[in-house]
Amino acid sequence: MTNKSTNIIALDAMGGDYGPKATVPATIKSVTENAINVVLVGDETKIKHEFKNFPKEITEKLKIIPSEGVVLEGESPVSAYRNKPNASVFIAAGLVKKGFADGFVSMGSSGATMAAATLLFGTIEGIERGSVGGPVIGYSPEMVIIDLGSNVDTRPNQLVDFAAISSEVSKIIFNKKNPKIGLLSIGSEKGKGNLLVKETYELLSKSSLNFIGNIEANELFNAKVDAVVCDGFVGNIVLKLTEGLGKVISKEVLELTKNKKISDKIYQKTNLLEFWGGGPIYGLNGVGVIGHGKANVSTICNAIKTSDMVIENNWVERQRIAIKKIRAEIN
Structure with missing residues (x-):
């Protein structure tokens, strides 16, 4: 039996080509089979529409954090941050920033995901960019x-x-x-x-x-x-x-x-990236995972597991120590 994780992962439910049609089943699978706590961030109506395909005793326990809008692929991430501050990817990253979640995952615009994580978490001291x-x-x-x-x-x-x-x-x-x-x-x-x-x-x-x-x-x-x-x-x-x-x-x-x-x-x-579901953004003061836009249910589950794994391994602090050490060696 899988040990239940104490970490909370905020999932951008609107991200990716399939949105809630893939993120909701992935959340339910992650919660029931992988014992990972997942919070859905997105359009509450669209998310609940997908709940009808699953037992009520499971869906009624899931938490939804409402958001407004989605950052489209190709849209300027910085402009989107200014014009769509309540878009799902920014709200998901914000939950980590505020301490309500331990990491976030998005299958949406990679540029927006990177911008959300960088702007809200900031880079580790000595790192210029994630x-x-x-x-x-x-x-x-x-x-x-x-x-x-x-x-x-x-x-x-x-x-x-x-x-x-x-x-x-x-x-x-x-x-x-x-x-x-x-x-x-x-x-x-x-x-x-x-x-x-x-x-x-x-x-x-x-x-x-x-x-x-x-x-x-x-x-x-x-x-x-x-x-x-x-x-x-x-x-x-x-x-x-x-x-x-x-x-x-x-x-x-x-x-x-x-x-x-x-x-x-x-x-x-x-x-092989499909197996992992996505990759963590390195060099930041927080955990964010960028997934593939065409991700299916299995791929999203893998991205959620990846996020949980790096959190469990004290990822941010280990990076800080590694950067501090190597800077001392080469300077």
Whole structure:
């Protein structure tokens, strides 16, 4: 039997392509099967409309925090924060800020989720901006990549921060004792890469992290390291290329073999983020998880579990300690 979590997760019930049609069933599954406390944030009428599909003795115990409006994908996050302060994602993050929830999850606009968390939680001392990352490739299922797109223009110090944080992620999620850190570059030799990579290499070499040097993109599939560091521009290309290639190959395999089981397995191997449901935003004074817009019930449940897991492992404080330590080492 699953032990009941004492954490409270605020779920943006309006986020994602399916809104309450997916978030309500995911909440009920999380509460009943995973024993996690979830608060629904969104349009009360639309949320309660989905309650009719479930036993009243379950739904009447669920808490709904009303909100007004939704931030659409592509909408300016900062403008939305000013013009739609009561949108579901901002209310959900606000519950964490006020201490009514321990973390929040949103499958809505990734930009709005990042903005909500950053503006309301603030960054950990020494961190300029939050970042996102996590396991991406099923052939290296315990390898974390940071950053996956939130910081496209970075400086060496920021990549060093990513390395420190990714090391903690690897310890928390995969119980790695001394995670191996690799710097993504165009060659494994020390002098290979652009100026950013070269300067970052020098800084990481001064740290107490288990930095093994540069790794190349073709090595991402053989689990050579536990964590990969790169700027968000490169990381997002890696993410989208892996996802896109996986879809094309799985489709081709299905056409050639007519075997959907094999085709689906290939797709899952190249779209590992769906397993985790979403990734925590790193470097902030609070827990927020960014999910995938096309998330289904199972994926949302996984995102809720991810949020609960990082809270249980004292995630924010561990990041603070890691950043403080590495700054002392490289400065």
